[in-house]
Amino acid sequence: MNESFSWLAAIVFAVVVGLTLGLSFYLGRRAGTAQGYFAAHGQIPWFVNGIAFAGDYLSAASFLGICGMIAFFGYDGFLYSIGYLAGWIVALFVIAEPMKRRGKFTFADCLDSQFHSRGIKLAAGLSTLAVSLFYLIPQMVGAGVLVQPLLGLPHWVGVVLVGTIVILIVVTAGMVSTTWVQFIKGTLLVVFSFILTVAVLWRGLETQPDANDNRYQFHKIGPIAESRFDELLLEAAARPQSTAIDGDWRLNPELWPVYREAKLLPVIGVDSRSRVYSIDRDQRQQVFLRETQTVLVDSTGTRIVNGQPPSSDGVPARLQPTGHIERLPGNQDKTGPLSPWAFLSTLQESQIVRWTSTNLKHPNGDAVTIYRQVLTPGNEILRPGVSPTFAGIRGDRWQAKIDFVSLMLALFCGTASLPHILIRYYTVKDEAAARKSTIVGIASIGSFYVLTLFLGLGAMTSGALDITDSNMAAPLLARSISEWLFAIISAIAFTTVLGTVSGLILAAAGAVAHDLLRGVMGMQLSDYQQVRIAKFASVLIGIVAMVLGILFAKLNVNYLVGWAFSVAASANLPALVMLLFWKRTTRQGVIASVLIGMISSLAWILLSGDTYSKVYGLSAESAWVPFSQPGIVTIPLSFLTLVAVSLMTQTHPNSTQQTSQTT
Amino acid sequence: MNRNARIGLVLFAVYTVVYGGFVVLNAVAPTSMDWSPWLGINLSIWYGFFLIGLAFALAMLYGWLCRIEVSKPEQRSS
Numbered sequence: 001m002n003e004s005f006s007w008l009a010a011i012v013f014a015v016v017v018g019l020t021l022g023l024s025f026y027l028g029r030r031a032g033t034a035q036g037y038f039a040a041h042g043q044i045p046w047f048v049n050g051i052a053f054a055g056d057y058l059s060a061a062s063f064l065g066i067c068g069m070i071a072f073f074g075y076d077g078f079l080y081s082i083g084y085l086a087g088w089i090v091a092l093f094v095i096a097e098p099m100k101r102r103g104k105f106t107f108a109d110c111l112d113s114q115f116h117s118r119g120i121k122l123a124a125g126l127s128t129l130a131v132s133l134f135y136l137i138p139q140m141v142g143a144g145v146l147v148q149p150l151l152g153l154p155h156w157v158g159v160v161l162v163g164t165i166v167i168l169i170v171v172t173a174g175m176v177s178t179t180w181v182q183f184i185k186g187t188l189l190v191v192f193s194f195i196l197t198v199a200v201l202w203r204g205l206e207t208q209p210d211a212n213d214n215r216y217q218f219h220k221i222g223p224i225a226e227s228r229f230d231e232l233l234l235e236a237a238a239r240p241q242s243t244a245i246d247g248d249w250r251l252n253p254e255l256w257p258v259y260r261e262a263k264l265l266p267v268i269g270v271d272s273r274s275r276v277y278s279i280d281r282d283q284r285q286q287v288f289l290r291e292t293q294t295v296l297v298d299s300t301g302t303r304i305v306n307g308q309p310p311s312s313d314g315v316p317a318r319l320q321p322t323g324h325i326e327r328l329p330g331n332q333d334k335t336g337p338l339s340p341w342a343f344l345s346t347l348q349e350s351q352i353v354r355w356t357s358t359n360l361k362h363p364n365g366d367a368v369t370i371y372r373q374v375l376t377p378g379n380e381i382l383r384p385g386v387s388p389t390f391a392g393i394r395g396d397r398w399q400a401k402i403d404f405v406s407l408m409l410a411l412f413c414g415t416a417s418l419p420h421i422l423i424r425y426y427t428v429k430d431e432a433a434a435r436k437s438t439i440v441g442i443a444s445i446g447s448f449y450v451l452t453l454f455l456g457l458g459a460m461t462s463g464a465l466d467i468t469d470s471n472m473a474a475p476l477l478a479r480s481i482s483e484w485l486f487a488i489i490s491a492i493a494f495t496t497v498l499g500t501v502s503g504l505i506l507a508a509a510g511a512v513a514h515d516l517l518r519g520v521m522g523m524q525l526s527d528y529q530q531v532r533i534a535k536f537a538s539v540l541i542g543i544v545a546m547v548l549g550i551l552f553a554k555l556n557v558n559y560l561v562g563w564a565f566s567v568a569a570s571a572n573l574p575a576l577v578m579l580l581f582w583k584r585t586t587r588q589g590v591i592a593s594v595l596i597g598m599i600s601s602l603a604w605i606l607l608s609g610d611t612y613s614k615v616y617g618l619s620a621e622s623a624w625v626p627f628s629q630p631g632i633v634t635i636p637l638s639f640l641t642l643v644a645v646s647l648m649t650q651t652h653p654n655s656t657q658q659t660s661q662t663t
Numbered sequence: 664m665n666r667n668a669r670i671g672l673v674l675f676a677v678y679t680v681v682y683g684g685f686v687v688l689n690a691v692a693p694t695s696m697d698w699s700p701w702l703g704i705n706l707s708i709w710y711g712f713f714l715i716g717l718a719f720a721l722a723m724l725y726g727w728l729c730r731i732e733v734s735k736p737e738q739r740s741s
Contacts, residue, residue: 081711
């Protein structure tokens, strides 16, 4: 809402897109065969593949979603960083080398390497499609979010733009171009995140980060003694035309009954503008009134922002940028440059203003969203439990605690089950290269995740946040430092989306062409035909992703990725692990495990409270399942299914003989 | 099961215990994360950094241990 078009950012963006497409067309001639298109001929150097792992994995969710969540809720976003990185331990120690040894082009190749079963190819192909589509949604949402401030275009245009560019990348050169795009993106992302972090630490912390830009200073009134405040309010409520607080405003009698429940004070100023103040009481029972921001949508659909109607050409007014520290230790105004440790310890002793939103309905039917300041101690910001997602771990409800454990389990198990990550093991020459590239991946991804904490906290205190869009925190942090940095970071974020979406579409196209059409339906396809069908599938999947990206535009991208991890961990990991380490695994067991894991996790998500409230717009309490994250139920369920079905189908003499060759 | 797989499983178990400890501590005793043991920074930050650092350290250790196995046949053939 508060972004404006940046020519500089648009030029950098155009250069990045031009280079990416140029590279793809240049590499296109190397991808004529299926081996070249799906696996880059297995000739990618291990170091390049390791950085490409980072480029593939550090998606819009990691960069935009995590930074945004930390900027809005503090440490809770960092929990995702920890979980995402931990998943690479499973990939390196359990999956990497067998995956390279057994597979050829797709995840299904590895799962089916000893059974040669159409059923396994079908189950694994469907699961690859489901996980890839779930993962694609947040990437496309992130793309739309980025293009809004970069080019001043609507969200849907951004989604279509990314979809089109990615389809071109994948169609021209498959895994070859995808790998190099991911390598370039991974390098740029880690390097410029480091530069941005250094800039944040160099700037240090200050109580008025936006003072130099003459940005809006929010009103804070008080302290007012509690006894006096109640007296004033009672007086104002009884005689609404009288002055209420200090002579400048009077209580809005029409709205007071609606607002008082939410501890909000609706007033009419001497300029006849409506304003809303939140009523806060501190530990000493002193009352402060803090100015809120409001977005009112009336019955005609007109958006009135902070009491201001749209401009004459219909453009809504903008909300003010937010995010500042109210009090630093020792009541200083500014710290100057800080070391990473001093940055964290200073923040821990500070008082920080966060923003939360409340939705109300006016008596005349107008819907209003009120964004209010919440003064939060730094020690609360730097521990888990501030965000609605994780607040439950500090409460007494066991469901909330299970939900947290379930999400962390899904993040741990999900990485090594993501088809677009797994197929990267086919692009190197041998198992040693697969291992080394994973180690490089862990180093680069781990470094990036450490930086996310500083980027998110830097954004939280930058005075540049858009309270309506957590996904824009990192680019807006860069803008608060330098317009150049904003241009570069935005362009990198855009390549972040391109790199990840390319990998996802390629994985899904492989599932269609190689697993489903060739493996399941038994179509005899030449190399050329297989590549051609994969390219056609890429176009189709790209279009589906665009539609979903537009439909899910308002959800936090990081949250959506949590879903993809849960489905991947439930559908793919149990079968993969048991195939490698349990000799009695049978073909039927693998099929049942993949299908049960996929269906149960998808069903759980669709019936969960989070989906009820955030997607269907229904009450979370009416959901069918007791907590929202499925992993803690569906991952063990998938394991148990495999064991039970395998034990029931041991009669086939070949299954034992075949499975004895594992690892 | 080959040597690399055995080493991998041991290191995996080590990391799983440390990661599991973090998750369980947060779920069961979340107030323990408020404790600031060093440099005025609380346990949740230290534990998070430790998990990221440990992942890298174990990955390097794994790479080093597995390299020994690869180098043996090469030494014999030379």
